[in-house]
Amino acid sequence: MASAPTHWDLAVVGAGPAGAATALGALHADPGLRVALLDRVDFPRDKACGDGVAPHALDLLAGVGATGFVDDRVPVDRLRLGRGGLVAERRMARSAWVVPRRILDARLVDAAVAAGARLLRHRVRDLWQDTDAVVLDGEVRAAVVVGADGAHSVVRRALGRSRGPVALALRGYAPVTAGRRGAQVIEFGTRHQPSYAWSFDRGDGLANVGYGESLHEDRPAPTRARLLERIEALLPGATEGGRHWVGHHLPLSTARWCPPAGPVLLVGDAACLVNPLTGEGIHHAVATGIAAGRAAAAALREGRPERAGERYARATRRMLLPHLRHTALAARLARSTRAVEAGLRASAADQRVFDDFVELGLAGGRLTPAVALGLGRAFLAPLRPTGRPQEPA
Ligand SMILES: Cc1cc2nc3c(=O)[nH]c(=O)nc-3n(C[C@H](O)[C@H](O)[C@H](O)COP(=O)(O)OP(=O)(O)OC[C@H]3O[C@@H](n4cnc5c(N)ncnc54)[C@H](O)[C@@H]3O)c2cc1C
Incomplete structure (x- = not known):
């Protein structure tokens, strides 16, 4: 050579x-x-x-x-977003890949x-x-x-x-659990927002599972054991049989x-x-x-x-x-549990809002008028403390 x-x-x-x-x-x-x-x-x-x-x-x-x-x-068509029993699950406008x-x-x-x-x-x-x-x-x-x-x-x-700002996340590969097949599943954390656990079906019997959260100077970074614990707490059973656990920092925009x-x-x-x-x-x-x-x-x-x-x-x-400005604002809003729940309700109620959130989260999308309107409506609607919002067929 x-x-x-x-x-x-x-x-x-x-x-x-x-x-x-x-x-x-x-x-x-x-x-x-x-x-x-x-x-x-x-x-x-x-x-x-x-x-x-x-x-x-x-x-x-x-x-x-x-x-x-x-x-x-194998393409993945469905995305399920959840937090404490509140779920928005829909088909994505375009298939994603794992x-x-x-x-x-x-x-x-x-x-x-x-x-x-x-x-x-x-x-x-x-x-x-x-x-x-x-x-x-x-x-x-x-x-x-x-x-x-x-x-x-x-x-x-x-x-x-x-x-x-940085986040820390841990991922592993585990047999995909029933109910999470054919989907990308995200369950938002109950504190330290934005944080979430995920299970992404690879299409070969395994899922990529993990958990990540933003780090803050005023609290210690979570240990590996703690990150694993958070995955199980948010997505029960997801870590069973899991291997190849690795963590890394994410430098946020x-x-x-x-x-x-x-x-x-x-x-x-x-x-x-x-x-x-x-x-x-x-x-x-x-x-x-x-x-x-x-x-x-x-x-x-x-x-x-x-x-x-x-x-x-x-x-x-x-x-x-423009996209960076909009995601920075969205991430600030997502520190509030009420805002995360309003986002889930709005996404469950309207495919356009769901699609616009996906664009904002995956590519170069913005906080569109449909998202603003959907969030406004969800904030003003009387709170339904339990149950899943009805997902249109
Ligand atoms: C747990 C976790 C989950 C994530 N999930 C997703 C997801 O599902 N989807 C998504 O889009 N993003 C996700 N991300 C973010 C994504 O992994 C990164 O944004 C992406 O890898 C960035 O690509 P990059 O090429 O900039 O950096 P990297 O992929 O980190 O590549 C950097 C390369 O540089 C090399 N390198 C480093 N230092 C040197 C050096 N000094 N000299 C020579 N080479 C060097 C490394 O070996 C490496 O190959 C996740 C991140 C983490 C930590």
């Missing part, structure tokens, strides 16, 4: 969904680019995740010529390599900017670098940027979005872009990855790699900012 060059047009640190999408975005824009995709581990590798993949993320990947990621997977990250991420990396990226095993520890290049660990030079290295990003730290200017960009979890309402991050990882790849290709084309950050900021502000 030819030895890897040490000077690249684009070096992407981290080969998860954000990193692979960055390479795909760049190479789709200019197949002649020399793109290095660096990761500290070999693929396939596991990653703590609910494995829920929004169809919107697959649309974005198809837009850069990458398809076939879920051809052998793909173990060991499978999904390896497929994404394969697609990036097929498009022309060079996958290199390398743990990046250090980064600095030289006059004509960004230098990684003194050995890898690139005109543009994209930090796609996840929640504890080294690239983010090298840029002197801190992380905002806020209403602000100020990507750095210059030749070093941040995408996905490295850019703190996990939805604060739902913990979903794959869609934004793919969306920002593709945008960063395109911005890098355009800046390189004009011979101004230092303009990549500016181009990326312009594109992502348009794409993300």
Whole structure:
């Protein structure tokens, strides 16, 4: 095998969904680019995740010529949202997918390599900017670098940027329990909002089950035992026979979005872009990855790699900012039990409200007039303390 060059047009640190999408975005824009995709581990590798993949993320990947990621997977049509006996269960406007990250991420990396990226095993520890290049660990030079290295990003730290709010979540794989087959089930917690336990049917006899909650400075982070206990408390039986328990931090997005200017960009979890309402991050990882790849290709084309950050900021502000503001507001509202219950009632009463909440939670949706109206009605309606709201057929 030819030895890897040490000077690249684009070096992407981290080969998860954000990193692979960055390479795909760049190479789709200019197949002649020399793109290095660096990761500290070999693929396939596991990653703590609910494995829920929004169809919107697959649309974005198809837009850069990458398809076939879920051809052998079973789609999930139903979503059940609940809290203490209150349930909204409906068919989603579009099927979602549950793909173990060991499978999904390896497929994404394969697609990036097929498009022309060079996958290199390398743990990046250090980064600095030289006059004509960004230098990684003194050995890898690139005109543009994209930090796609996840929640504890080294690239983010090298840029002197801190992380905002975080959540902690634990997931495992367990035999799917009767009553939770063919569905994505979410049961909201009774405290520490937003928090929830989930059971996502993988379609192969197993479910991805887990629990996550936002962390706060004024209370200790929950232990692994405590997280497991919360899953069982909210979804009885879900952990039985469970294996492969792993936990991880989720860097949550806020209403602000100020990507750095210059030749070093941040995408996905490295850019703190996990939805604060739902913990979903794959869609934004793919969306920002593709945008960063395109911005890098355009800046390189004009011979101004230092303009990549500016181009990326312009594109992502348009794409993300309204959504980030709306999810930040929704996450604030979701700290109130009354608001969560009003959301469930409104979703149970009206398919449009349900669909709009799904868009807000999974992709780039907003708090729509239908959601505002539904919430208003649910707040004003007399409280029904027990029972499940009637779900229309
Ligand atoms: C328990 C849990 C459940 C979740 N459930 C969902 C869900 O159901 N749906 C959803 O959309 N999102 C979910 N998320 C969020 C989702 O996992 C992340 O948002 C997503 O993985 C972000 O992708 P990424 O590529 O930015 O980062 P990652 O997937 O974390 O990839 C980062 C990559 O960088 C590599 N890396 C790290 N440091 C270095 C370094 N120094 N040098 C080289 N390589 C490095 C890592 O090995 C890794 O491959 C969940 C998260 C957790 C913790």
